[in-house]
Amino acid sequence: MNQTSTDQSVETQVREQLAELLKGGFAPNVILLREFDYRKAGILLDGLHFSAWILLGHIQARHQTLLNFMKAPGAHPNVWPDAHWPENHVPESDQEWQQAIDRYEEDLQEMIRLVEDPETQLFEVQGNGKTRSWAAMTTLHHTGYHIGQLKTIGRQLGVW
Template structure:
């Protein structure tokens, strides 16, 4: 049986990889931005028993890691520490619905910037950079990290009656 690489020219394979990464960065079948927008901001400050984070803290944590990975993707030739100590916001409550929505809007914008870089054929996805990482690694790390915490957010939301 022939592999997909032997059936498709390299340019088509490259485009396919970029499209799949972009789709997964969005959240695949459960788009992250939609899930965040569905979450009731009035419940974003609730700390369930046994957890050290609220939905607001999760959003802040997701964004902090996302921003670090995006900076690397934007400036891959710099020796950026792509996995610094995790940032967990201390404030567990958004001050207003506007603050909650602005944070989601900022995440959505950062996500679009990341996707634009991934889709750009000029972006070298697999070139190893000074820190030993690649842009494709950063994209996969972002989608994995975000997916993990979006799963936590979804679980919290179910416990709180959001979904």
């Protein structure tokens, strides 16, 4: 096997692994969010400044920023702006909760399509020094951190 085919094989493997992890690996984030009872999504536990609803809004905002960079890096170089923390900590209805999850899932699917597309230059360094693969991995890290918090909140509230 020559170096070019080895490089392509490694890149294919990286794309597949990134896509799998973005989906949530063994614990898909979308399933976890759908299981969360929206009536408990607005509860602020003692000692926390966020509810599950606030976490979902924060995850979505950061995810959207990173997705925009992946779609058009030159137009969206600011990949780590100040954190968006929604002020409203309670979803108004199950419909609002589900629509927020739908938007998150749509953005996630779009990011996965970009990662899987061999035309997407995952490793090309952009003007801000970042790559699309960095944005995908940052999404994994950031979302995983906050999904862990959401899971802990859910356990404290008896969701699971």
